[in-house]
Amino acid sequence: MNDLGIFTTIVTAFAVLAMGLGVLGPGIGMGMAIAKALEALARQPEAEKSIMRWLLIGLAMIESLAIYVLVVVLIVLFRSPMLDYLLHK
Amino acid sequence: MNDLGIFTTIVTAFAVLAMGLGVLGPGIGMGMAIAKALEALARQPEAEKSIMRWLLIGLAMIESLAIYVLVVVLIVLFRSPMLDYLLHK
Amino acid sequence: MNDLGIFTTIVTAFAVLAMGLGVLGPGIGMGMAIAKALEALARQPEAEKSIMRWLLIGLAMIESLAIYVLVVVLIVLFRSPMLDYLLHK
Numbered sequence: 001m002n003d004l005g006i007f008t009t010i011v012t013a014f015a016v017l018a019m020g021l022g023v024l025g026p027g028i029g030m031g032m033a034i035a036k037a038l039e040a041l042a043r044q045p046e047a048e049k050s051i052m053r054w055l056l057i058g059l060a061m062i063e064s065l066a067i068y069v070l071v072v073v074l075i076v077l078f079r080s081p082m083l084d085y086l087l088h089k
Numbered sequence: 090m091n092d093l094g095i096f097t098t099i100v101t102a103f104a105v106l107a108m109g110l111g112v113l114g115p116g117i118g119m120g121m122a123i124a125k126a127l128e129a130l131a132r133q134p135e136a137e138k139s140i141m142r143w144l145l146i147g148l149a150m151i152e153s154l155a156i157y158v159l160v161v162v163l164i165v166l167f168r169s170p171m172l173d174y175l176l177h178k
Numbered sequence: 179m180n181d182l183g184i185f186t187t188i189v190t191a192f193a194v195l196a197m198g199l200g201v202l203g204p205g206i207g208m209g210m211a212i213a214k215a216l217e218a219l220a221r222q223p224e225a226e227k228s229i230m231r232w233l234l235i236g237l238a239m240i241e242s243l244a245i246y247v248l249v250v251v252l253i254v255l256f257r258s259p260m261l262d263y264l265l266h267k
Contacts, residue, residue, distance in 0.1 A: 002092065004092075004174055005175060008171035008174055009095055009099050009100065011171065012096070012165060012169055012171050013103035013104075016107045016161055016165045018107075019157065019158050019161040020106070020107030020108065020109070020110040020111035020158050023114050023115060023154040024110070024114035026154055027114025027115035027117065027118040027119075027154050027203075028114045028121075029118070030118050030122075030154070031118025031119060031121035031122045031207075032121055033147075034118075034125070034126075034143075034144070034151075035124065035125035036125070037143065038129045038140055038147075041129060041136065041140055042128075042130075042132045042136060042140065045133060045136045048139055052143055055147075059150050063154075066154050066157060070157050070161070073161055077161075077169075077170050078170045083174075087174075093181075093264065094181030094182075094184065094185060094264060097260035097261070098184055098189060100260065101185075101189045101192075101258055101260050102188050102191075103192070104250075104254075105192055105250055105251055105254045107196075108200065108247050108251075109196030109197065109198070109199040110196075112203050112204060112243040112244065112246060113200075113203035115203065116203025116204035116206065116207040116240055116243050116244075117203045117210075118207070119207050119211075119236070119239060119240050119243070120206060120209065120210035120211045120240060121207070123207075123210075123232075123233070123240075124210045124211050124214035124215075125214070126232065127211065127218045127233060128214050128217065128218055130218060130229055130232065131217075131218030131221045131222040131225060131229065132221075134222060134225045137228055137232075141232055145235075152242070152243075155243050155246060158246075159246050166250075166253070166260070167259045169260075172263075176263075
C-alpha cells in the first residue's frame with residue numbers, strides 16, 4: 001500500500017468519525033439549555049420574549065461549535081491541504 | 090489486499106460507526122429538552138402553546154446536528170471525494 | 179484472506195456494532211422524557227391529553243435519530259455502495 005492509499009483511507013475514516021463525535025457535546029449542551037429555558041418559561045411566562053431571545057443566541061453559539069466540526073471535516077474530505085505534498089512529490 | 094480494498098473496508102466501517110456515535114449526544118439532549126417541557130406543561134398548562142413552540146424550535150436545532158452527521162456519512166459512503174485519487178492514479 | 183473476505187467481515191461487524199451504539203443515546207433520552215411525562219401526569223392528571231400528545235411528538239423525534247442509524251446500517255449491509263469497486267475491478 002502506497003502513501004496516497006494510506007493517507008486517503010485513514011483521513012477519510014477519521015474525518016467521518018470526528019463528525020460523529022463532534023455533535024456529542026453540542027447535542028447534550030443544547031438539550032440542557034432548552035430544558036432550563038422551558039423551565040424558566042413556565043415559572044415566568046410573561047418573560048417569554050426575553051428568555052427565548054437569549055435561548056436562541058445561546059443555541060446559535062452552540063450550533064457554531066458543530067459548524068466548526070462540519071467545516072473542518074468538509075475541508076479535510078474535499079480539499080485536504082496536506083494532500084498536495086503527496087501528489088506533487 | 091490492495092489500496093482500494095483497504096480504503097473501502099475501513100471507510101465504510103468508520104462511516105457506519107460514526108452514524109451510531111453521532112446520535113448519542115442529540116438523543117440525550119432531546120430527551121432532556123422534552124422532559125423539562127413536559128414538566129413545564131404540568132406546571133403551567135395554560136402556557137402550552139408557548140412552551141411547545143419553543144420546544145419544537147429547540148428540537149429542530151438539535152436535529153440539525155444529527156443531520157450534519159447523516160450528510161457527511163452519506164457523502165463518504167456514496168461519493169467519497171478521496172476515492173478519485175485511488176481510482177485515477 | 180482476499181479483499182472481499184476482509185471487506186464483508188469488517189463492514190458487517192462494524193455495522194452491527196454501530197446499530198448497538200446508535201440506540202444508546204436515544205434510549206436514555208426517551209427514558210428521561212417518559213419519566214418526566216409520568217411525573218407531570220401524576221401532578222396534573224386532567225392535562226393527560228395534552229401531556230401525552232407532546233410526549234408522543236417528542237418520542238417520534240428521538241425515534242427519528244435511531245431510524246437514521248438503522249437506515250445507514252441497512253444500506254451498508256444490503257447495498258454497500260463501495261462494494262462495487264471490489265466486485266468490478
